[in-house]
Amino acid sequence: MTASHQSPADAPRTFDVRVLRQDGPGGASYWERHRVPYEHDMNVISVLQRIAAQSRSVEGDEVAPVAWECCCLEEVCGSCTMLVNGKVRQACTALVDRLLVDEPEGIELRPMGKFPVVRDLVVERQRMFRALEKVRAWIDVDGYYDAGPGPRQSPEDQEVAYPLSQCMSCGCCLEACPQYTKVELTRDPGESDADFQARQDQTYDSAFVGAHAISQAVLFNSHPTGTYNAGKRLDALTQEGGIQICGNAQNCVAVCPKEIPLTTSIAKAGRQTTWHQLKKWFDQ
Amino acid sequence: MxxxxxxxxxxxxxxxxxxxxxxxxxxxxxxxxxxxxxxxxxxxxxxxxxxxxxxxxxxxxxxxxxxxxxxxxxxxxxxxxxxxxxxxxxxxxxxxxxxxxxxxxxxxxxxxxxxxxxxxxxxxxxxxxxxxxxxxxxxxxxxxxxxxxxxxxxxxxxxxxxxxxxxxxxxxxxxxxxxxxxxxxxxxxxxxxxxxxxxxxxxxxxxxxxxxxxxxxxxxxxxxxxxxxxxxxxxxxPTAIPGADKLRLMSESARGEGGRVWVPRKPQDPRDPNQIPEADRYYFLEQRYPTYGNLVPRDIATREIFNVCVHEGLSVETDRQCVYLDLTHIDRRELDRKLGGILEIYEKFQGVDPRDVPMKIFPAVHYxxxxxxxxxxxxxxxxxxxxxxxxxxxxxxxxxxxxxxxxxxxxxxxxxxxxxxxxxxxxxxxxxxxxxxxxxxxxxxxxxxPAKLFSDAHAAQKSRQDAIFKRPTSHDNPYDLHFNLGNVMTKAATVVRYNNNLREALQVVSDLAERANRASVVDRGDWTNQNVVFAKAFEDMLPVAKSILLGALQRDECRGAHFKPDFAPPGIDATEPAEKRRQAEAWCDKFEANNRQWLKTTVATCSPDGDPVLTYEAVDTTLVPPRPRLYGLVGAEAIEEVWKERARKKNQTPPPDSVVASM
Amino acid sequence: MTRNEFIIRRLHSLSGLVPVGAYMTVHLLTNASVLDSPATFQRNVNQIHSLGSVLWVVEWLFIFLPLLFHAVLGVVIIRGGLPNVSSYPLSGNVRYSLQRASGMVAFFFIMWHVFHMHGWFHFDGYLKSVAEPLGGAQFKPYNAASSAAQALRSGAVQVLYAIGVLSCVFHLANGIWTMGITWGVWVSPAAQRRANYASIVFGVAMSIVGLGALNGMSRVDVEKARQIEDQIYDSLKGSKTPEELERDQHKRDLHRTADAEHPTAEESPTADLVLPDTVPRR
Missing domain, CATH: 3.50.50.60 (FAD/NAD(P)-binding domain)
Incomplete structure (x- = not known):
């Protein structure tokens, strides 16, 4: 409903976008160059929208629109994670004006490297949600009938917990983590959906859970009711692929678009698992 | 079983x-x-x-x-x-x-x-x-x-x-x-x-x-x-941040926490907003609705913002329409605690800190x-x-x-x-x-x-997709057509609606539907084909778009978000008490007559060709009797008064105390 | 391994600090005592060697096995990661990569250093026919400063030692910082920052100590030191049994010239490593 800004004098008329494409899982990837007319207030999402509408590469070949994921476009849903000029981030907040200042040559888009590519910029991030299952990131309420209000909480506790509850499972922390490595499985011939799912879950469970899930475990352990099941979450964090894999590179906290104090969560989980393990040895 | x-x-x-x-x-x-x-x-x-x-x-x-x-x-x-x-x-x-x-x-x-x-x-x-x-x-x-x-x-x-x-x-x-x-x-x-x-x-x-x-x-x-x-x-x-791909919401909570909407009294005052003294600021919502102030319902806030920019020419900027939403008088720490998330969005997309500088906002389609x-x-x-x-x-x-x-x-x-x-x-x-x-x-x-029930349904969808793939290459693609649809809908069926615009828009959307049926997709593959998925979604937007336009066209009244200036009840302009009273009585008569005609649900059914057919259905208003929606508008006191008298005469039952719900 | 991954990783973390890191700190401080005088250094070395025949047990149990555990697991850990400093040149990430690099350098350095000074094993035949001809086993505990000084005569060796010592020190100092996060000692960003400063101070101090020791060793007047060391040894003779004296032979620098024959040749199964080392940790 609004007219857009006037273009600044030095704005380019067009700019180039290099996209690393891949037609399907396991396929070869290839670069493709697109030329996009410059508009004001563009972000990488609107660039990809223009590319989809053009369906034509710089060379003039008709090409299928680049596949990518997006949803909210205001950085709260976590969909549009990709590598923009080599750095993992949400495409919606990647503003073209700023990207072109940093890299006047153009913009380079690649899919995340730590997750299997589905197509072009779309990756399969199911492993993240499996990790949330593993650490039991929920409150074990009795049920959904009315049972009065929840426990009272101090504003201080709320202010500590709230940032953690903003995690949108975008995967930036995992992409940047040198300890989080790609797991890509392919379905065996004749393997059923359920069997493949089970094998996948098992494989995911033995690989690193990652900063996001550690932070969620800390969040729920800090909840007055959630703490009843803290032991189960800490058990999960000390299983194979647990918190011990963390290498303290602290990239997670640096790339988190929501600025969640992930390394604080990791240290808290470190302390909790230390005590938990000692208690298991000496109390049982 | x-x-x-x-x-x-x-x-x-x-x-x-x-x-x-x-x-x-x-x-x-x-x-x-x-x-x-x-x-x-x-x-x-x-x-x-x-x-x-x-x-x-x-x-x-x-x-x-x-x-x-x-x-x-x-x-x-x-x-x-x-x-x-x-x-x-x-x-x-x-x-x-x-x-x-x-x-x-x-x-x-x-x-x-x-x-x-x-x-x-x-x-x-x-x-x-x-x-x-x-x-x-x-x-x-x-x-x-x-x-x-x-x-x-x-x-x-x-x-x-x-x-x-x-x-x-x-x-x-x-x-x-x-x-x-x-x-x-x-x-x-x-x-x-x-x-x-x-x-x-x-x-x-x-x-x-x-x-x-x-x-x-x-x-x-x-x-x-x-x-x-x-x-x-x-x-x-009423309040969204303009963007090329999306109009990002600026929550009502910004006003709930004390945010104030204003424009400079001097059109397009070039001064830094922080340098404009109180006297030169026009807090139009607070002045027109002293009881609710900046927290009037959304349709009213939207129309007022639209009006102040479009009709009064008081938009903050010359080349686009926007007003100030000002939080700068509130303590930063409190802002961070209560509004951190949305202020970050503004900062990220506009590059300006709304804790220091009033935000520029304008209405956007929302719900x-x-x-x-x-x-x-x-x-x-x-x-x-x-x-x-x-x-x-x-x-x-x-x-x-x-x-x-x-x-x-x-x-x-x-x-x-x-x-x-x-x-x-x-x-x-x-x-x-x-x-x-x-x-x-x-x-x-x-x-x-019977298995046939499911296989037939499957086959119908399969053939719909195949038909799209088989279309000859056309210079129309669903993305461009969607862009056109967005423009025509935004122009005709948002804040202020006119019947001739709506009629035109209906024609344009029908044309778009024709073109959509011929539009081709570039990607005809069978793997993560977002192209054909969008093509289908776009085609399916059209029956709803037509329902919006036809519903708006037929509804010759103003109600909530649906506002037609041609059918807006005239205000009270008399100053002489008896005449004022007479106008208020007439206003209320008209209001009641309008409700008898239009306090109805619009019900659309879809004809096979995708065109909606409208009928109207009574609404259950047995708990709270309808009344004029004035929100303490300055100048509308006479109407309020007349309406209250009429209500007393009808001897309405007072609302009962609350009842306990069980889940 | 996978079932006890958590415990094993925590032991890895712990072993880096205690005993390996603690040992390295003592070792560098002992070596730096040469800056006071070769005699002070010699007396410190003698104190260690006063453990006599249990010394090797202590060394294997508290130094070598933990060190090997730490090093081998360290390699496994390194293989599990994928450094990405070029994409994310952030200080924490640089340190993550340096921690791994310094760990590898430290490991090779320590292996070489233990060979260079002690020859790895203390079988006389092996020492004479293998280690010494290959340039190993050059340190002689009862001629501590002088033999060390001779071993470090070459500038190239000194440079390698400097790199090795600095790698060890970085690995320990940075390891202490990450360990505090891993175990949950410093949690908040502010606490992690303070711990970081402390680690930097510790690292700088240990670098000075380590490089000081290296510098002190290389500047020892060999002849003079040898005389003092021999005098000290002679003063100890009275308290030693003949068997002990015989065992001591390979711990003394009896080469009077570089190409002189070693006067004794019997087997001495005692490992004598006074030494080294540092230790990796994540």
Whole structure:
């Protein structure tokens, strides 16, 4: 409903976008160059929208629109994670004006490297949600009938917990983590959906859970009711692929678009698992 | 009988609440969503969720007043028993969400903190920073994940709902859907299908909605025979941040926390806004509506902002329309604590810190009050029959609709922070009714229906897609056509509506529909083909777009978000008391006459060629009698006075004390 | 391994600090005592060697096995990661990569250093026919400063030692910092920052100590030191049994010239490593 800004004098008329494409899982990837007319207030999402509408590469070949994921476009849903000029981030907040200042040559888009590519910029991030299952990131309420209000909480506790509850499972922390490595499985011939799912879950469970899930475990352990099941979450964090894999590179906290104090969560989980393990040895 | 299953389509607040509640009732659920459910559009809701609470109660608030505010705000177009039930559940819903671990902001004593939202004088709104929708959604997502681990819920994420499957008796027996990765089209047997697929903002091109909010799922139900109601009621949010791809919401909570809307008195005053003295600022909302101030309902705020820019020429900038939303007088720390999330969004996309500089905002399409027509079963006392299979059911037996994609709860205009409540409430409330339906569904379980029913439905969808692939290459593509649709809809059917514009727009949309039927897709592949998925979604936007335009065209009145200057009642311009009185009496006569004609639900049915056919249906307003919606507008006191006298004469019963709801 | 991954990783973390890191600190401080005088250094060395025949047990149990455990697991850990400093040149990430690089350098350095000074094993035949001809086993505990000084005569060796010592020190200092996070000792960003400063101070101090020791060793006047060391040894003779005296032979620098024959040739099974080392940790 609004007219857009006037273009600044030095704005380019067009700019180039290099996209690393891949037609399907396991396929070869290839670069493709697109030329996009410059508009004001563009972000990488609107660039990809223009590319989809053009369906034509710089060379003039008709090409299928680049596949990518997006949803909210205001950085709260976590969909549009990709590598923009080599750095993992949400495409919606990647503003073209700023990207072109940093890299006047153009913009380079690649899919995340730590997750299997589905197509072009779309990756399969199911492993993240499996990790949330593993650490039991929920409150074990009795049920959904009315049972009065929840426990009272101090504003201080709320202010500590709230940032953690903003995690949108975008995967930036995992992409940047040198300890989080790609797991890509392919379905065996004749393997059923359920069997493949089970094998996948098992494989995911033995690989690193990652900063996001550690932070969620800390969040729920800090909840007055959630703490009843803290032991189960800490058990999960000390299983194979647990918190011990963390290498303290602290990239997670640096790339988190929501600025969640992930390394604080990791240290808290470190302390909790230390005590938990000692208690298991000496109390049982 | 084979085991019964329920298909929930859409994993936002409503869909997840329904899934979780059904699972608790022991019903196996398949949950289908275009995106991983955690990424649903509900995350964008910022401000909060309304419910009466202990504090407001002591200030005279109760559920009845919440009902009253809601129907007054919605210009009385809601069926009131539903709203009544929702407001009764409100406090319980907040308690439940609190127990599920939502990190609501707290008072220093540890209670849930509240803020004030538009359209009410009470601080009813519970909030979790400025990301309340996200927090509520995550809590439900977590519960559903729990049920998934327990095996009662199966998720189908990255699946596109293509349509319901109806048997010969017209009973819904499942749905057809498509895997967005493998492009497999599959028929799902389901003993009930609950559609919870949100709004249709993408019909307007850019809006505050997420890219998945195409309305295509609701449209596919509409085209399959479900009625679509009140389509023309589209909420335009007063405050959004302009952008090339999206108009990003600036939550009403910014005003709830004390944000003030103003423009410089001198048109396009070139001074830095912080340097403009109070005397040179025009706080137009506060001056025109001293009681509600910046917190008038959204439709009013939107029209005032639109008016001050378009008609009074007071836009802050010359080359685009916007007004200031000013928070700079509020302490930074408090802003960070209560509004951090939304202020960051502004900062990220505009590169300006709204704690230091007033924000520039303008209205944007935000919410579809209308949607799939749904039923309910009421009792004599105005409550609903809990567990009735009629609650939230569409006109197709076995097909239910909840959340933003139904037409209930918000009438002609939604109050801020009521949508989160209506979504969760309708999700929780539909579950026992669906369970009752499962017990009475005629003709055995869905899984036992003839295989042909499912294979035919599958074949129909397959041939639809094949037909798109077979179209000869055309210079029209769905993306460009969508851009055109957005422009025409935004121009004709947002803040201010004129019949000639609407008529023209209907013609343009019909032309677009013609072109859409010939538009070709570049990608004809069978792997993650977003091109064809969008082409289908775009085609399905058109019947709803036509319903919006036709509904708006036919409704010759002003009601809530639907505003036609040509049919606006004239104001009171007399100064002489007797004449003033006479004008007010005439105004009220006209108001009553208008209600007799137009206090009706618009009900659209879809003809085979995709054109809507409209009928009108009475609204249950038995709990709160309709009254003029003035919000203490300066100059309208005479009308208020006359109306009150008339009401006293009718000897209306005072509102009863609140009733206790059970979940 | 996978079932006890958590415990094993925590032991890895712990072993880096105690005993390996603690040992390295003592070792560097002892070596730095040469800056006072060769005699002070000699007396410190003698104190260690006063453990006599249990010395090797102590060394294997508290130094070598933990060190090998730490090093081998360290390699496994390194293989599990994928450094990405070029994409994310952030200080924490640089340190993550340096921690791994310094761990590898430290490991090779220590292996070489133990060979260079002590020849790895203390079988006389092996020492004479293998280690010494290959340039190993150059340190003679009862001629501590002088033999060390001779071993470090070459500038190239000194440079390698400097790199090795600095790698060890960085690895320990940075390891202490990350260990505090891993175990949950410093949690908040502010606490981690303070701990970081402390680690930097510790690292700088240990670098000075380590490089000081290296510098002190290389500047020892060999002849003079040898006389003092021999005098000290002679003063100890009275308290030793003949067997002990015989065992001591290979711990003394009896080469009077570089190409002189070693006067004794009997087997001495005692490992004598006074030494080294540092230790990796994540």
């Amino acid at each position: 084979a085991k019964q299953r329920v298909m929930v389509v859409g994993g936002g607040l409503a869909g997840l609440a329904a899934t979780m509640k059904l699972a608790e009732l022991g019903v196996a659920v398949d949950l289908m969503s275009l995106v991983p459910v955690k990424r649903s559009h509900s995350v964008c809701a910022q401000g909060g969720i309304n419910a009466v609470n202990d504090q407001t109660r002591q200030l005279g608030d109760n559920e009845w007043k919440h009902l009253d505010d809601t129907v007054y705000g919605g210009d009385f177009l809601q069926h009131q028993p539903l709203v009544h039930e929702m407001t009764l559940w409100g406090p319980k819903v907040i308690d439940l969400m609190d127990r599920l671990g939502v990190r609501f902001n707290r008072t220093s004593e540890g209670f849930i903190d509240r803020r004030r939202f538009g359209g009410t004088l009470y601080k009813r709104t519970a909030f979790a920073g400025a990301t309340t929708g996200q927090q509520l959604l995550y809590a439900l997502d977590e519960q559903v994940r729990r049920w998934e681990v327990d095996g009662l819920v199966t998720k189908y994420e990255y699946w596109d709902f293509l349509g319901p499957i109806l048997d010969e008796q017209g009973v819904c027996r499942g749905c057809v859907a498509q895997d967005l990765m493998s492009m497999e089209i599959r028929s799902f047997a389901a003993d009930a299908v609950i559609v919870a697929t949100g709004g249709c903002g993408l019909i307007y091109g850019r809006s505050t909605m997420s890219t998945v909010c195409t309305g295509s799922a609701a449209s596919r139900c509409f085209q399959a025979g479900a009625k679509y109601a009140n389509a023309e009621f589209i909420q335009v949010h 579809s009050m209308g949607g799939l027509w749904v039923d309910y079963e009421r009792k004599a006392d105005g409550r609903l029959v809990a567990g009735s299979p009629k609650n939230q059911v569409t006109n197709i037996p076995g097909l239910y609709a909840i959340g933003e994609c139904d037409y209930q709860y918000h009438g002609a205009n939604r109050l801020g922070a009521n949508s989160l409540l209506s979504c969760i409430f309708s999700g929780l409330f539909v579950a026992p009714g669906v369970k009752s339906w499962l017990g009475t569904v005629p003709g055995g379980a869905a899984a036992e229906q």
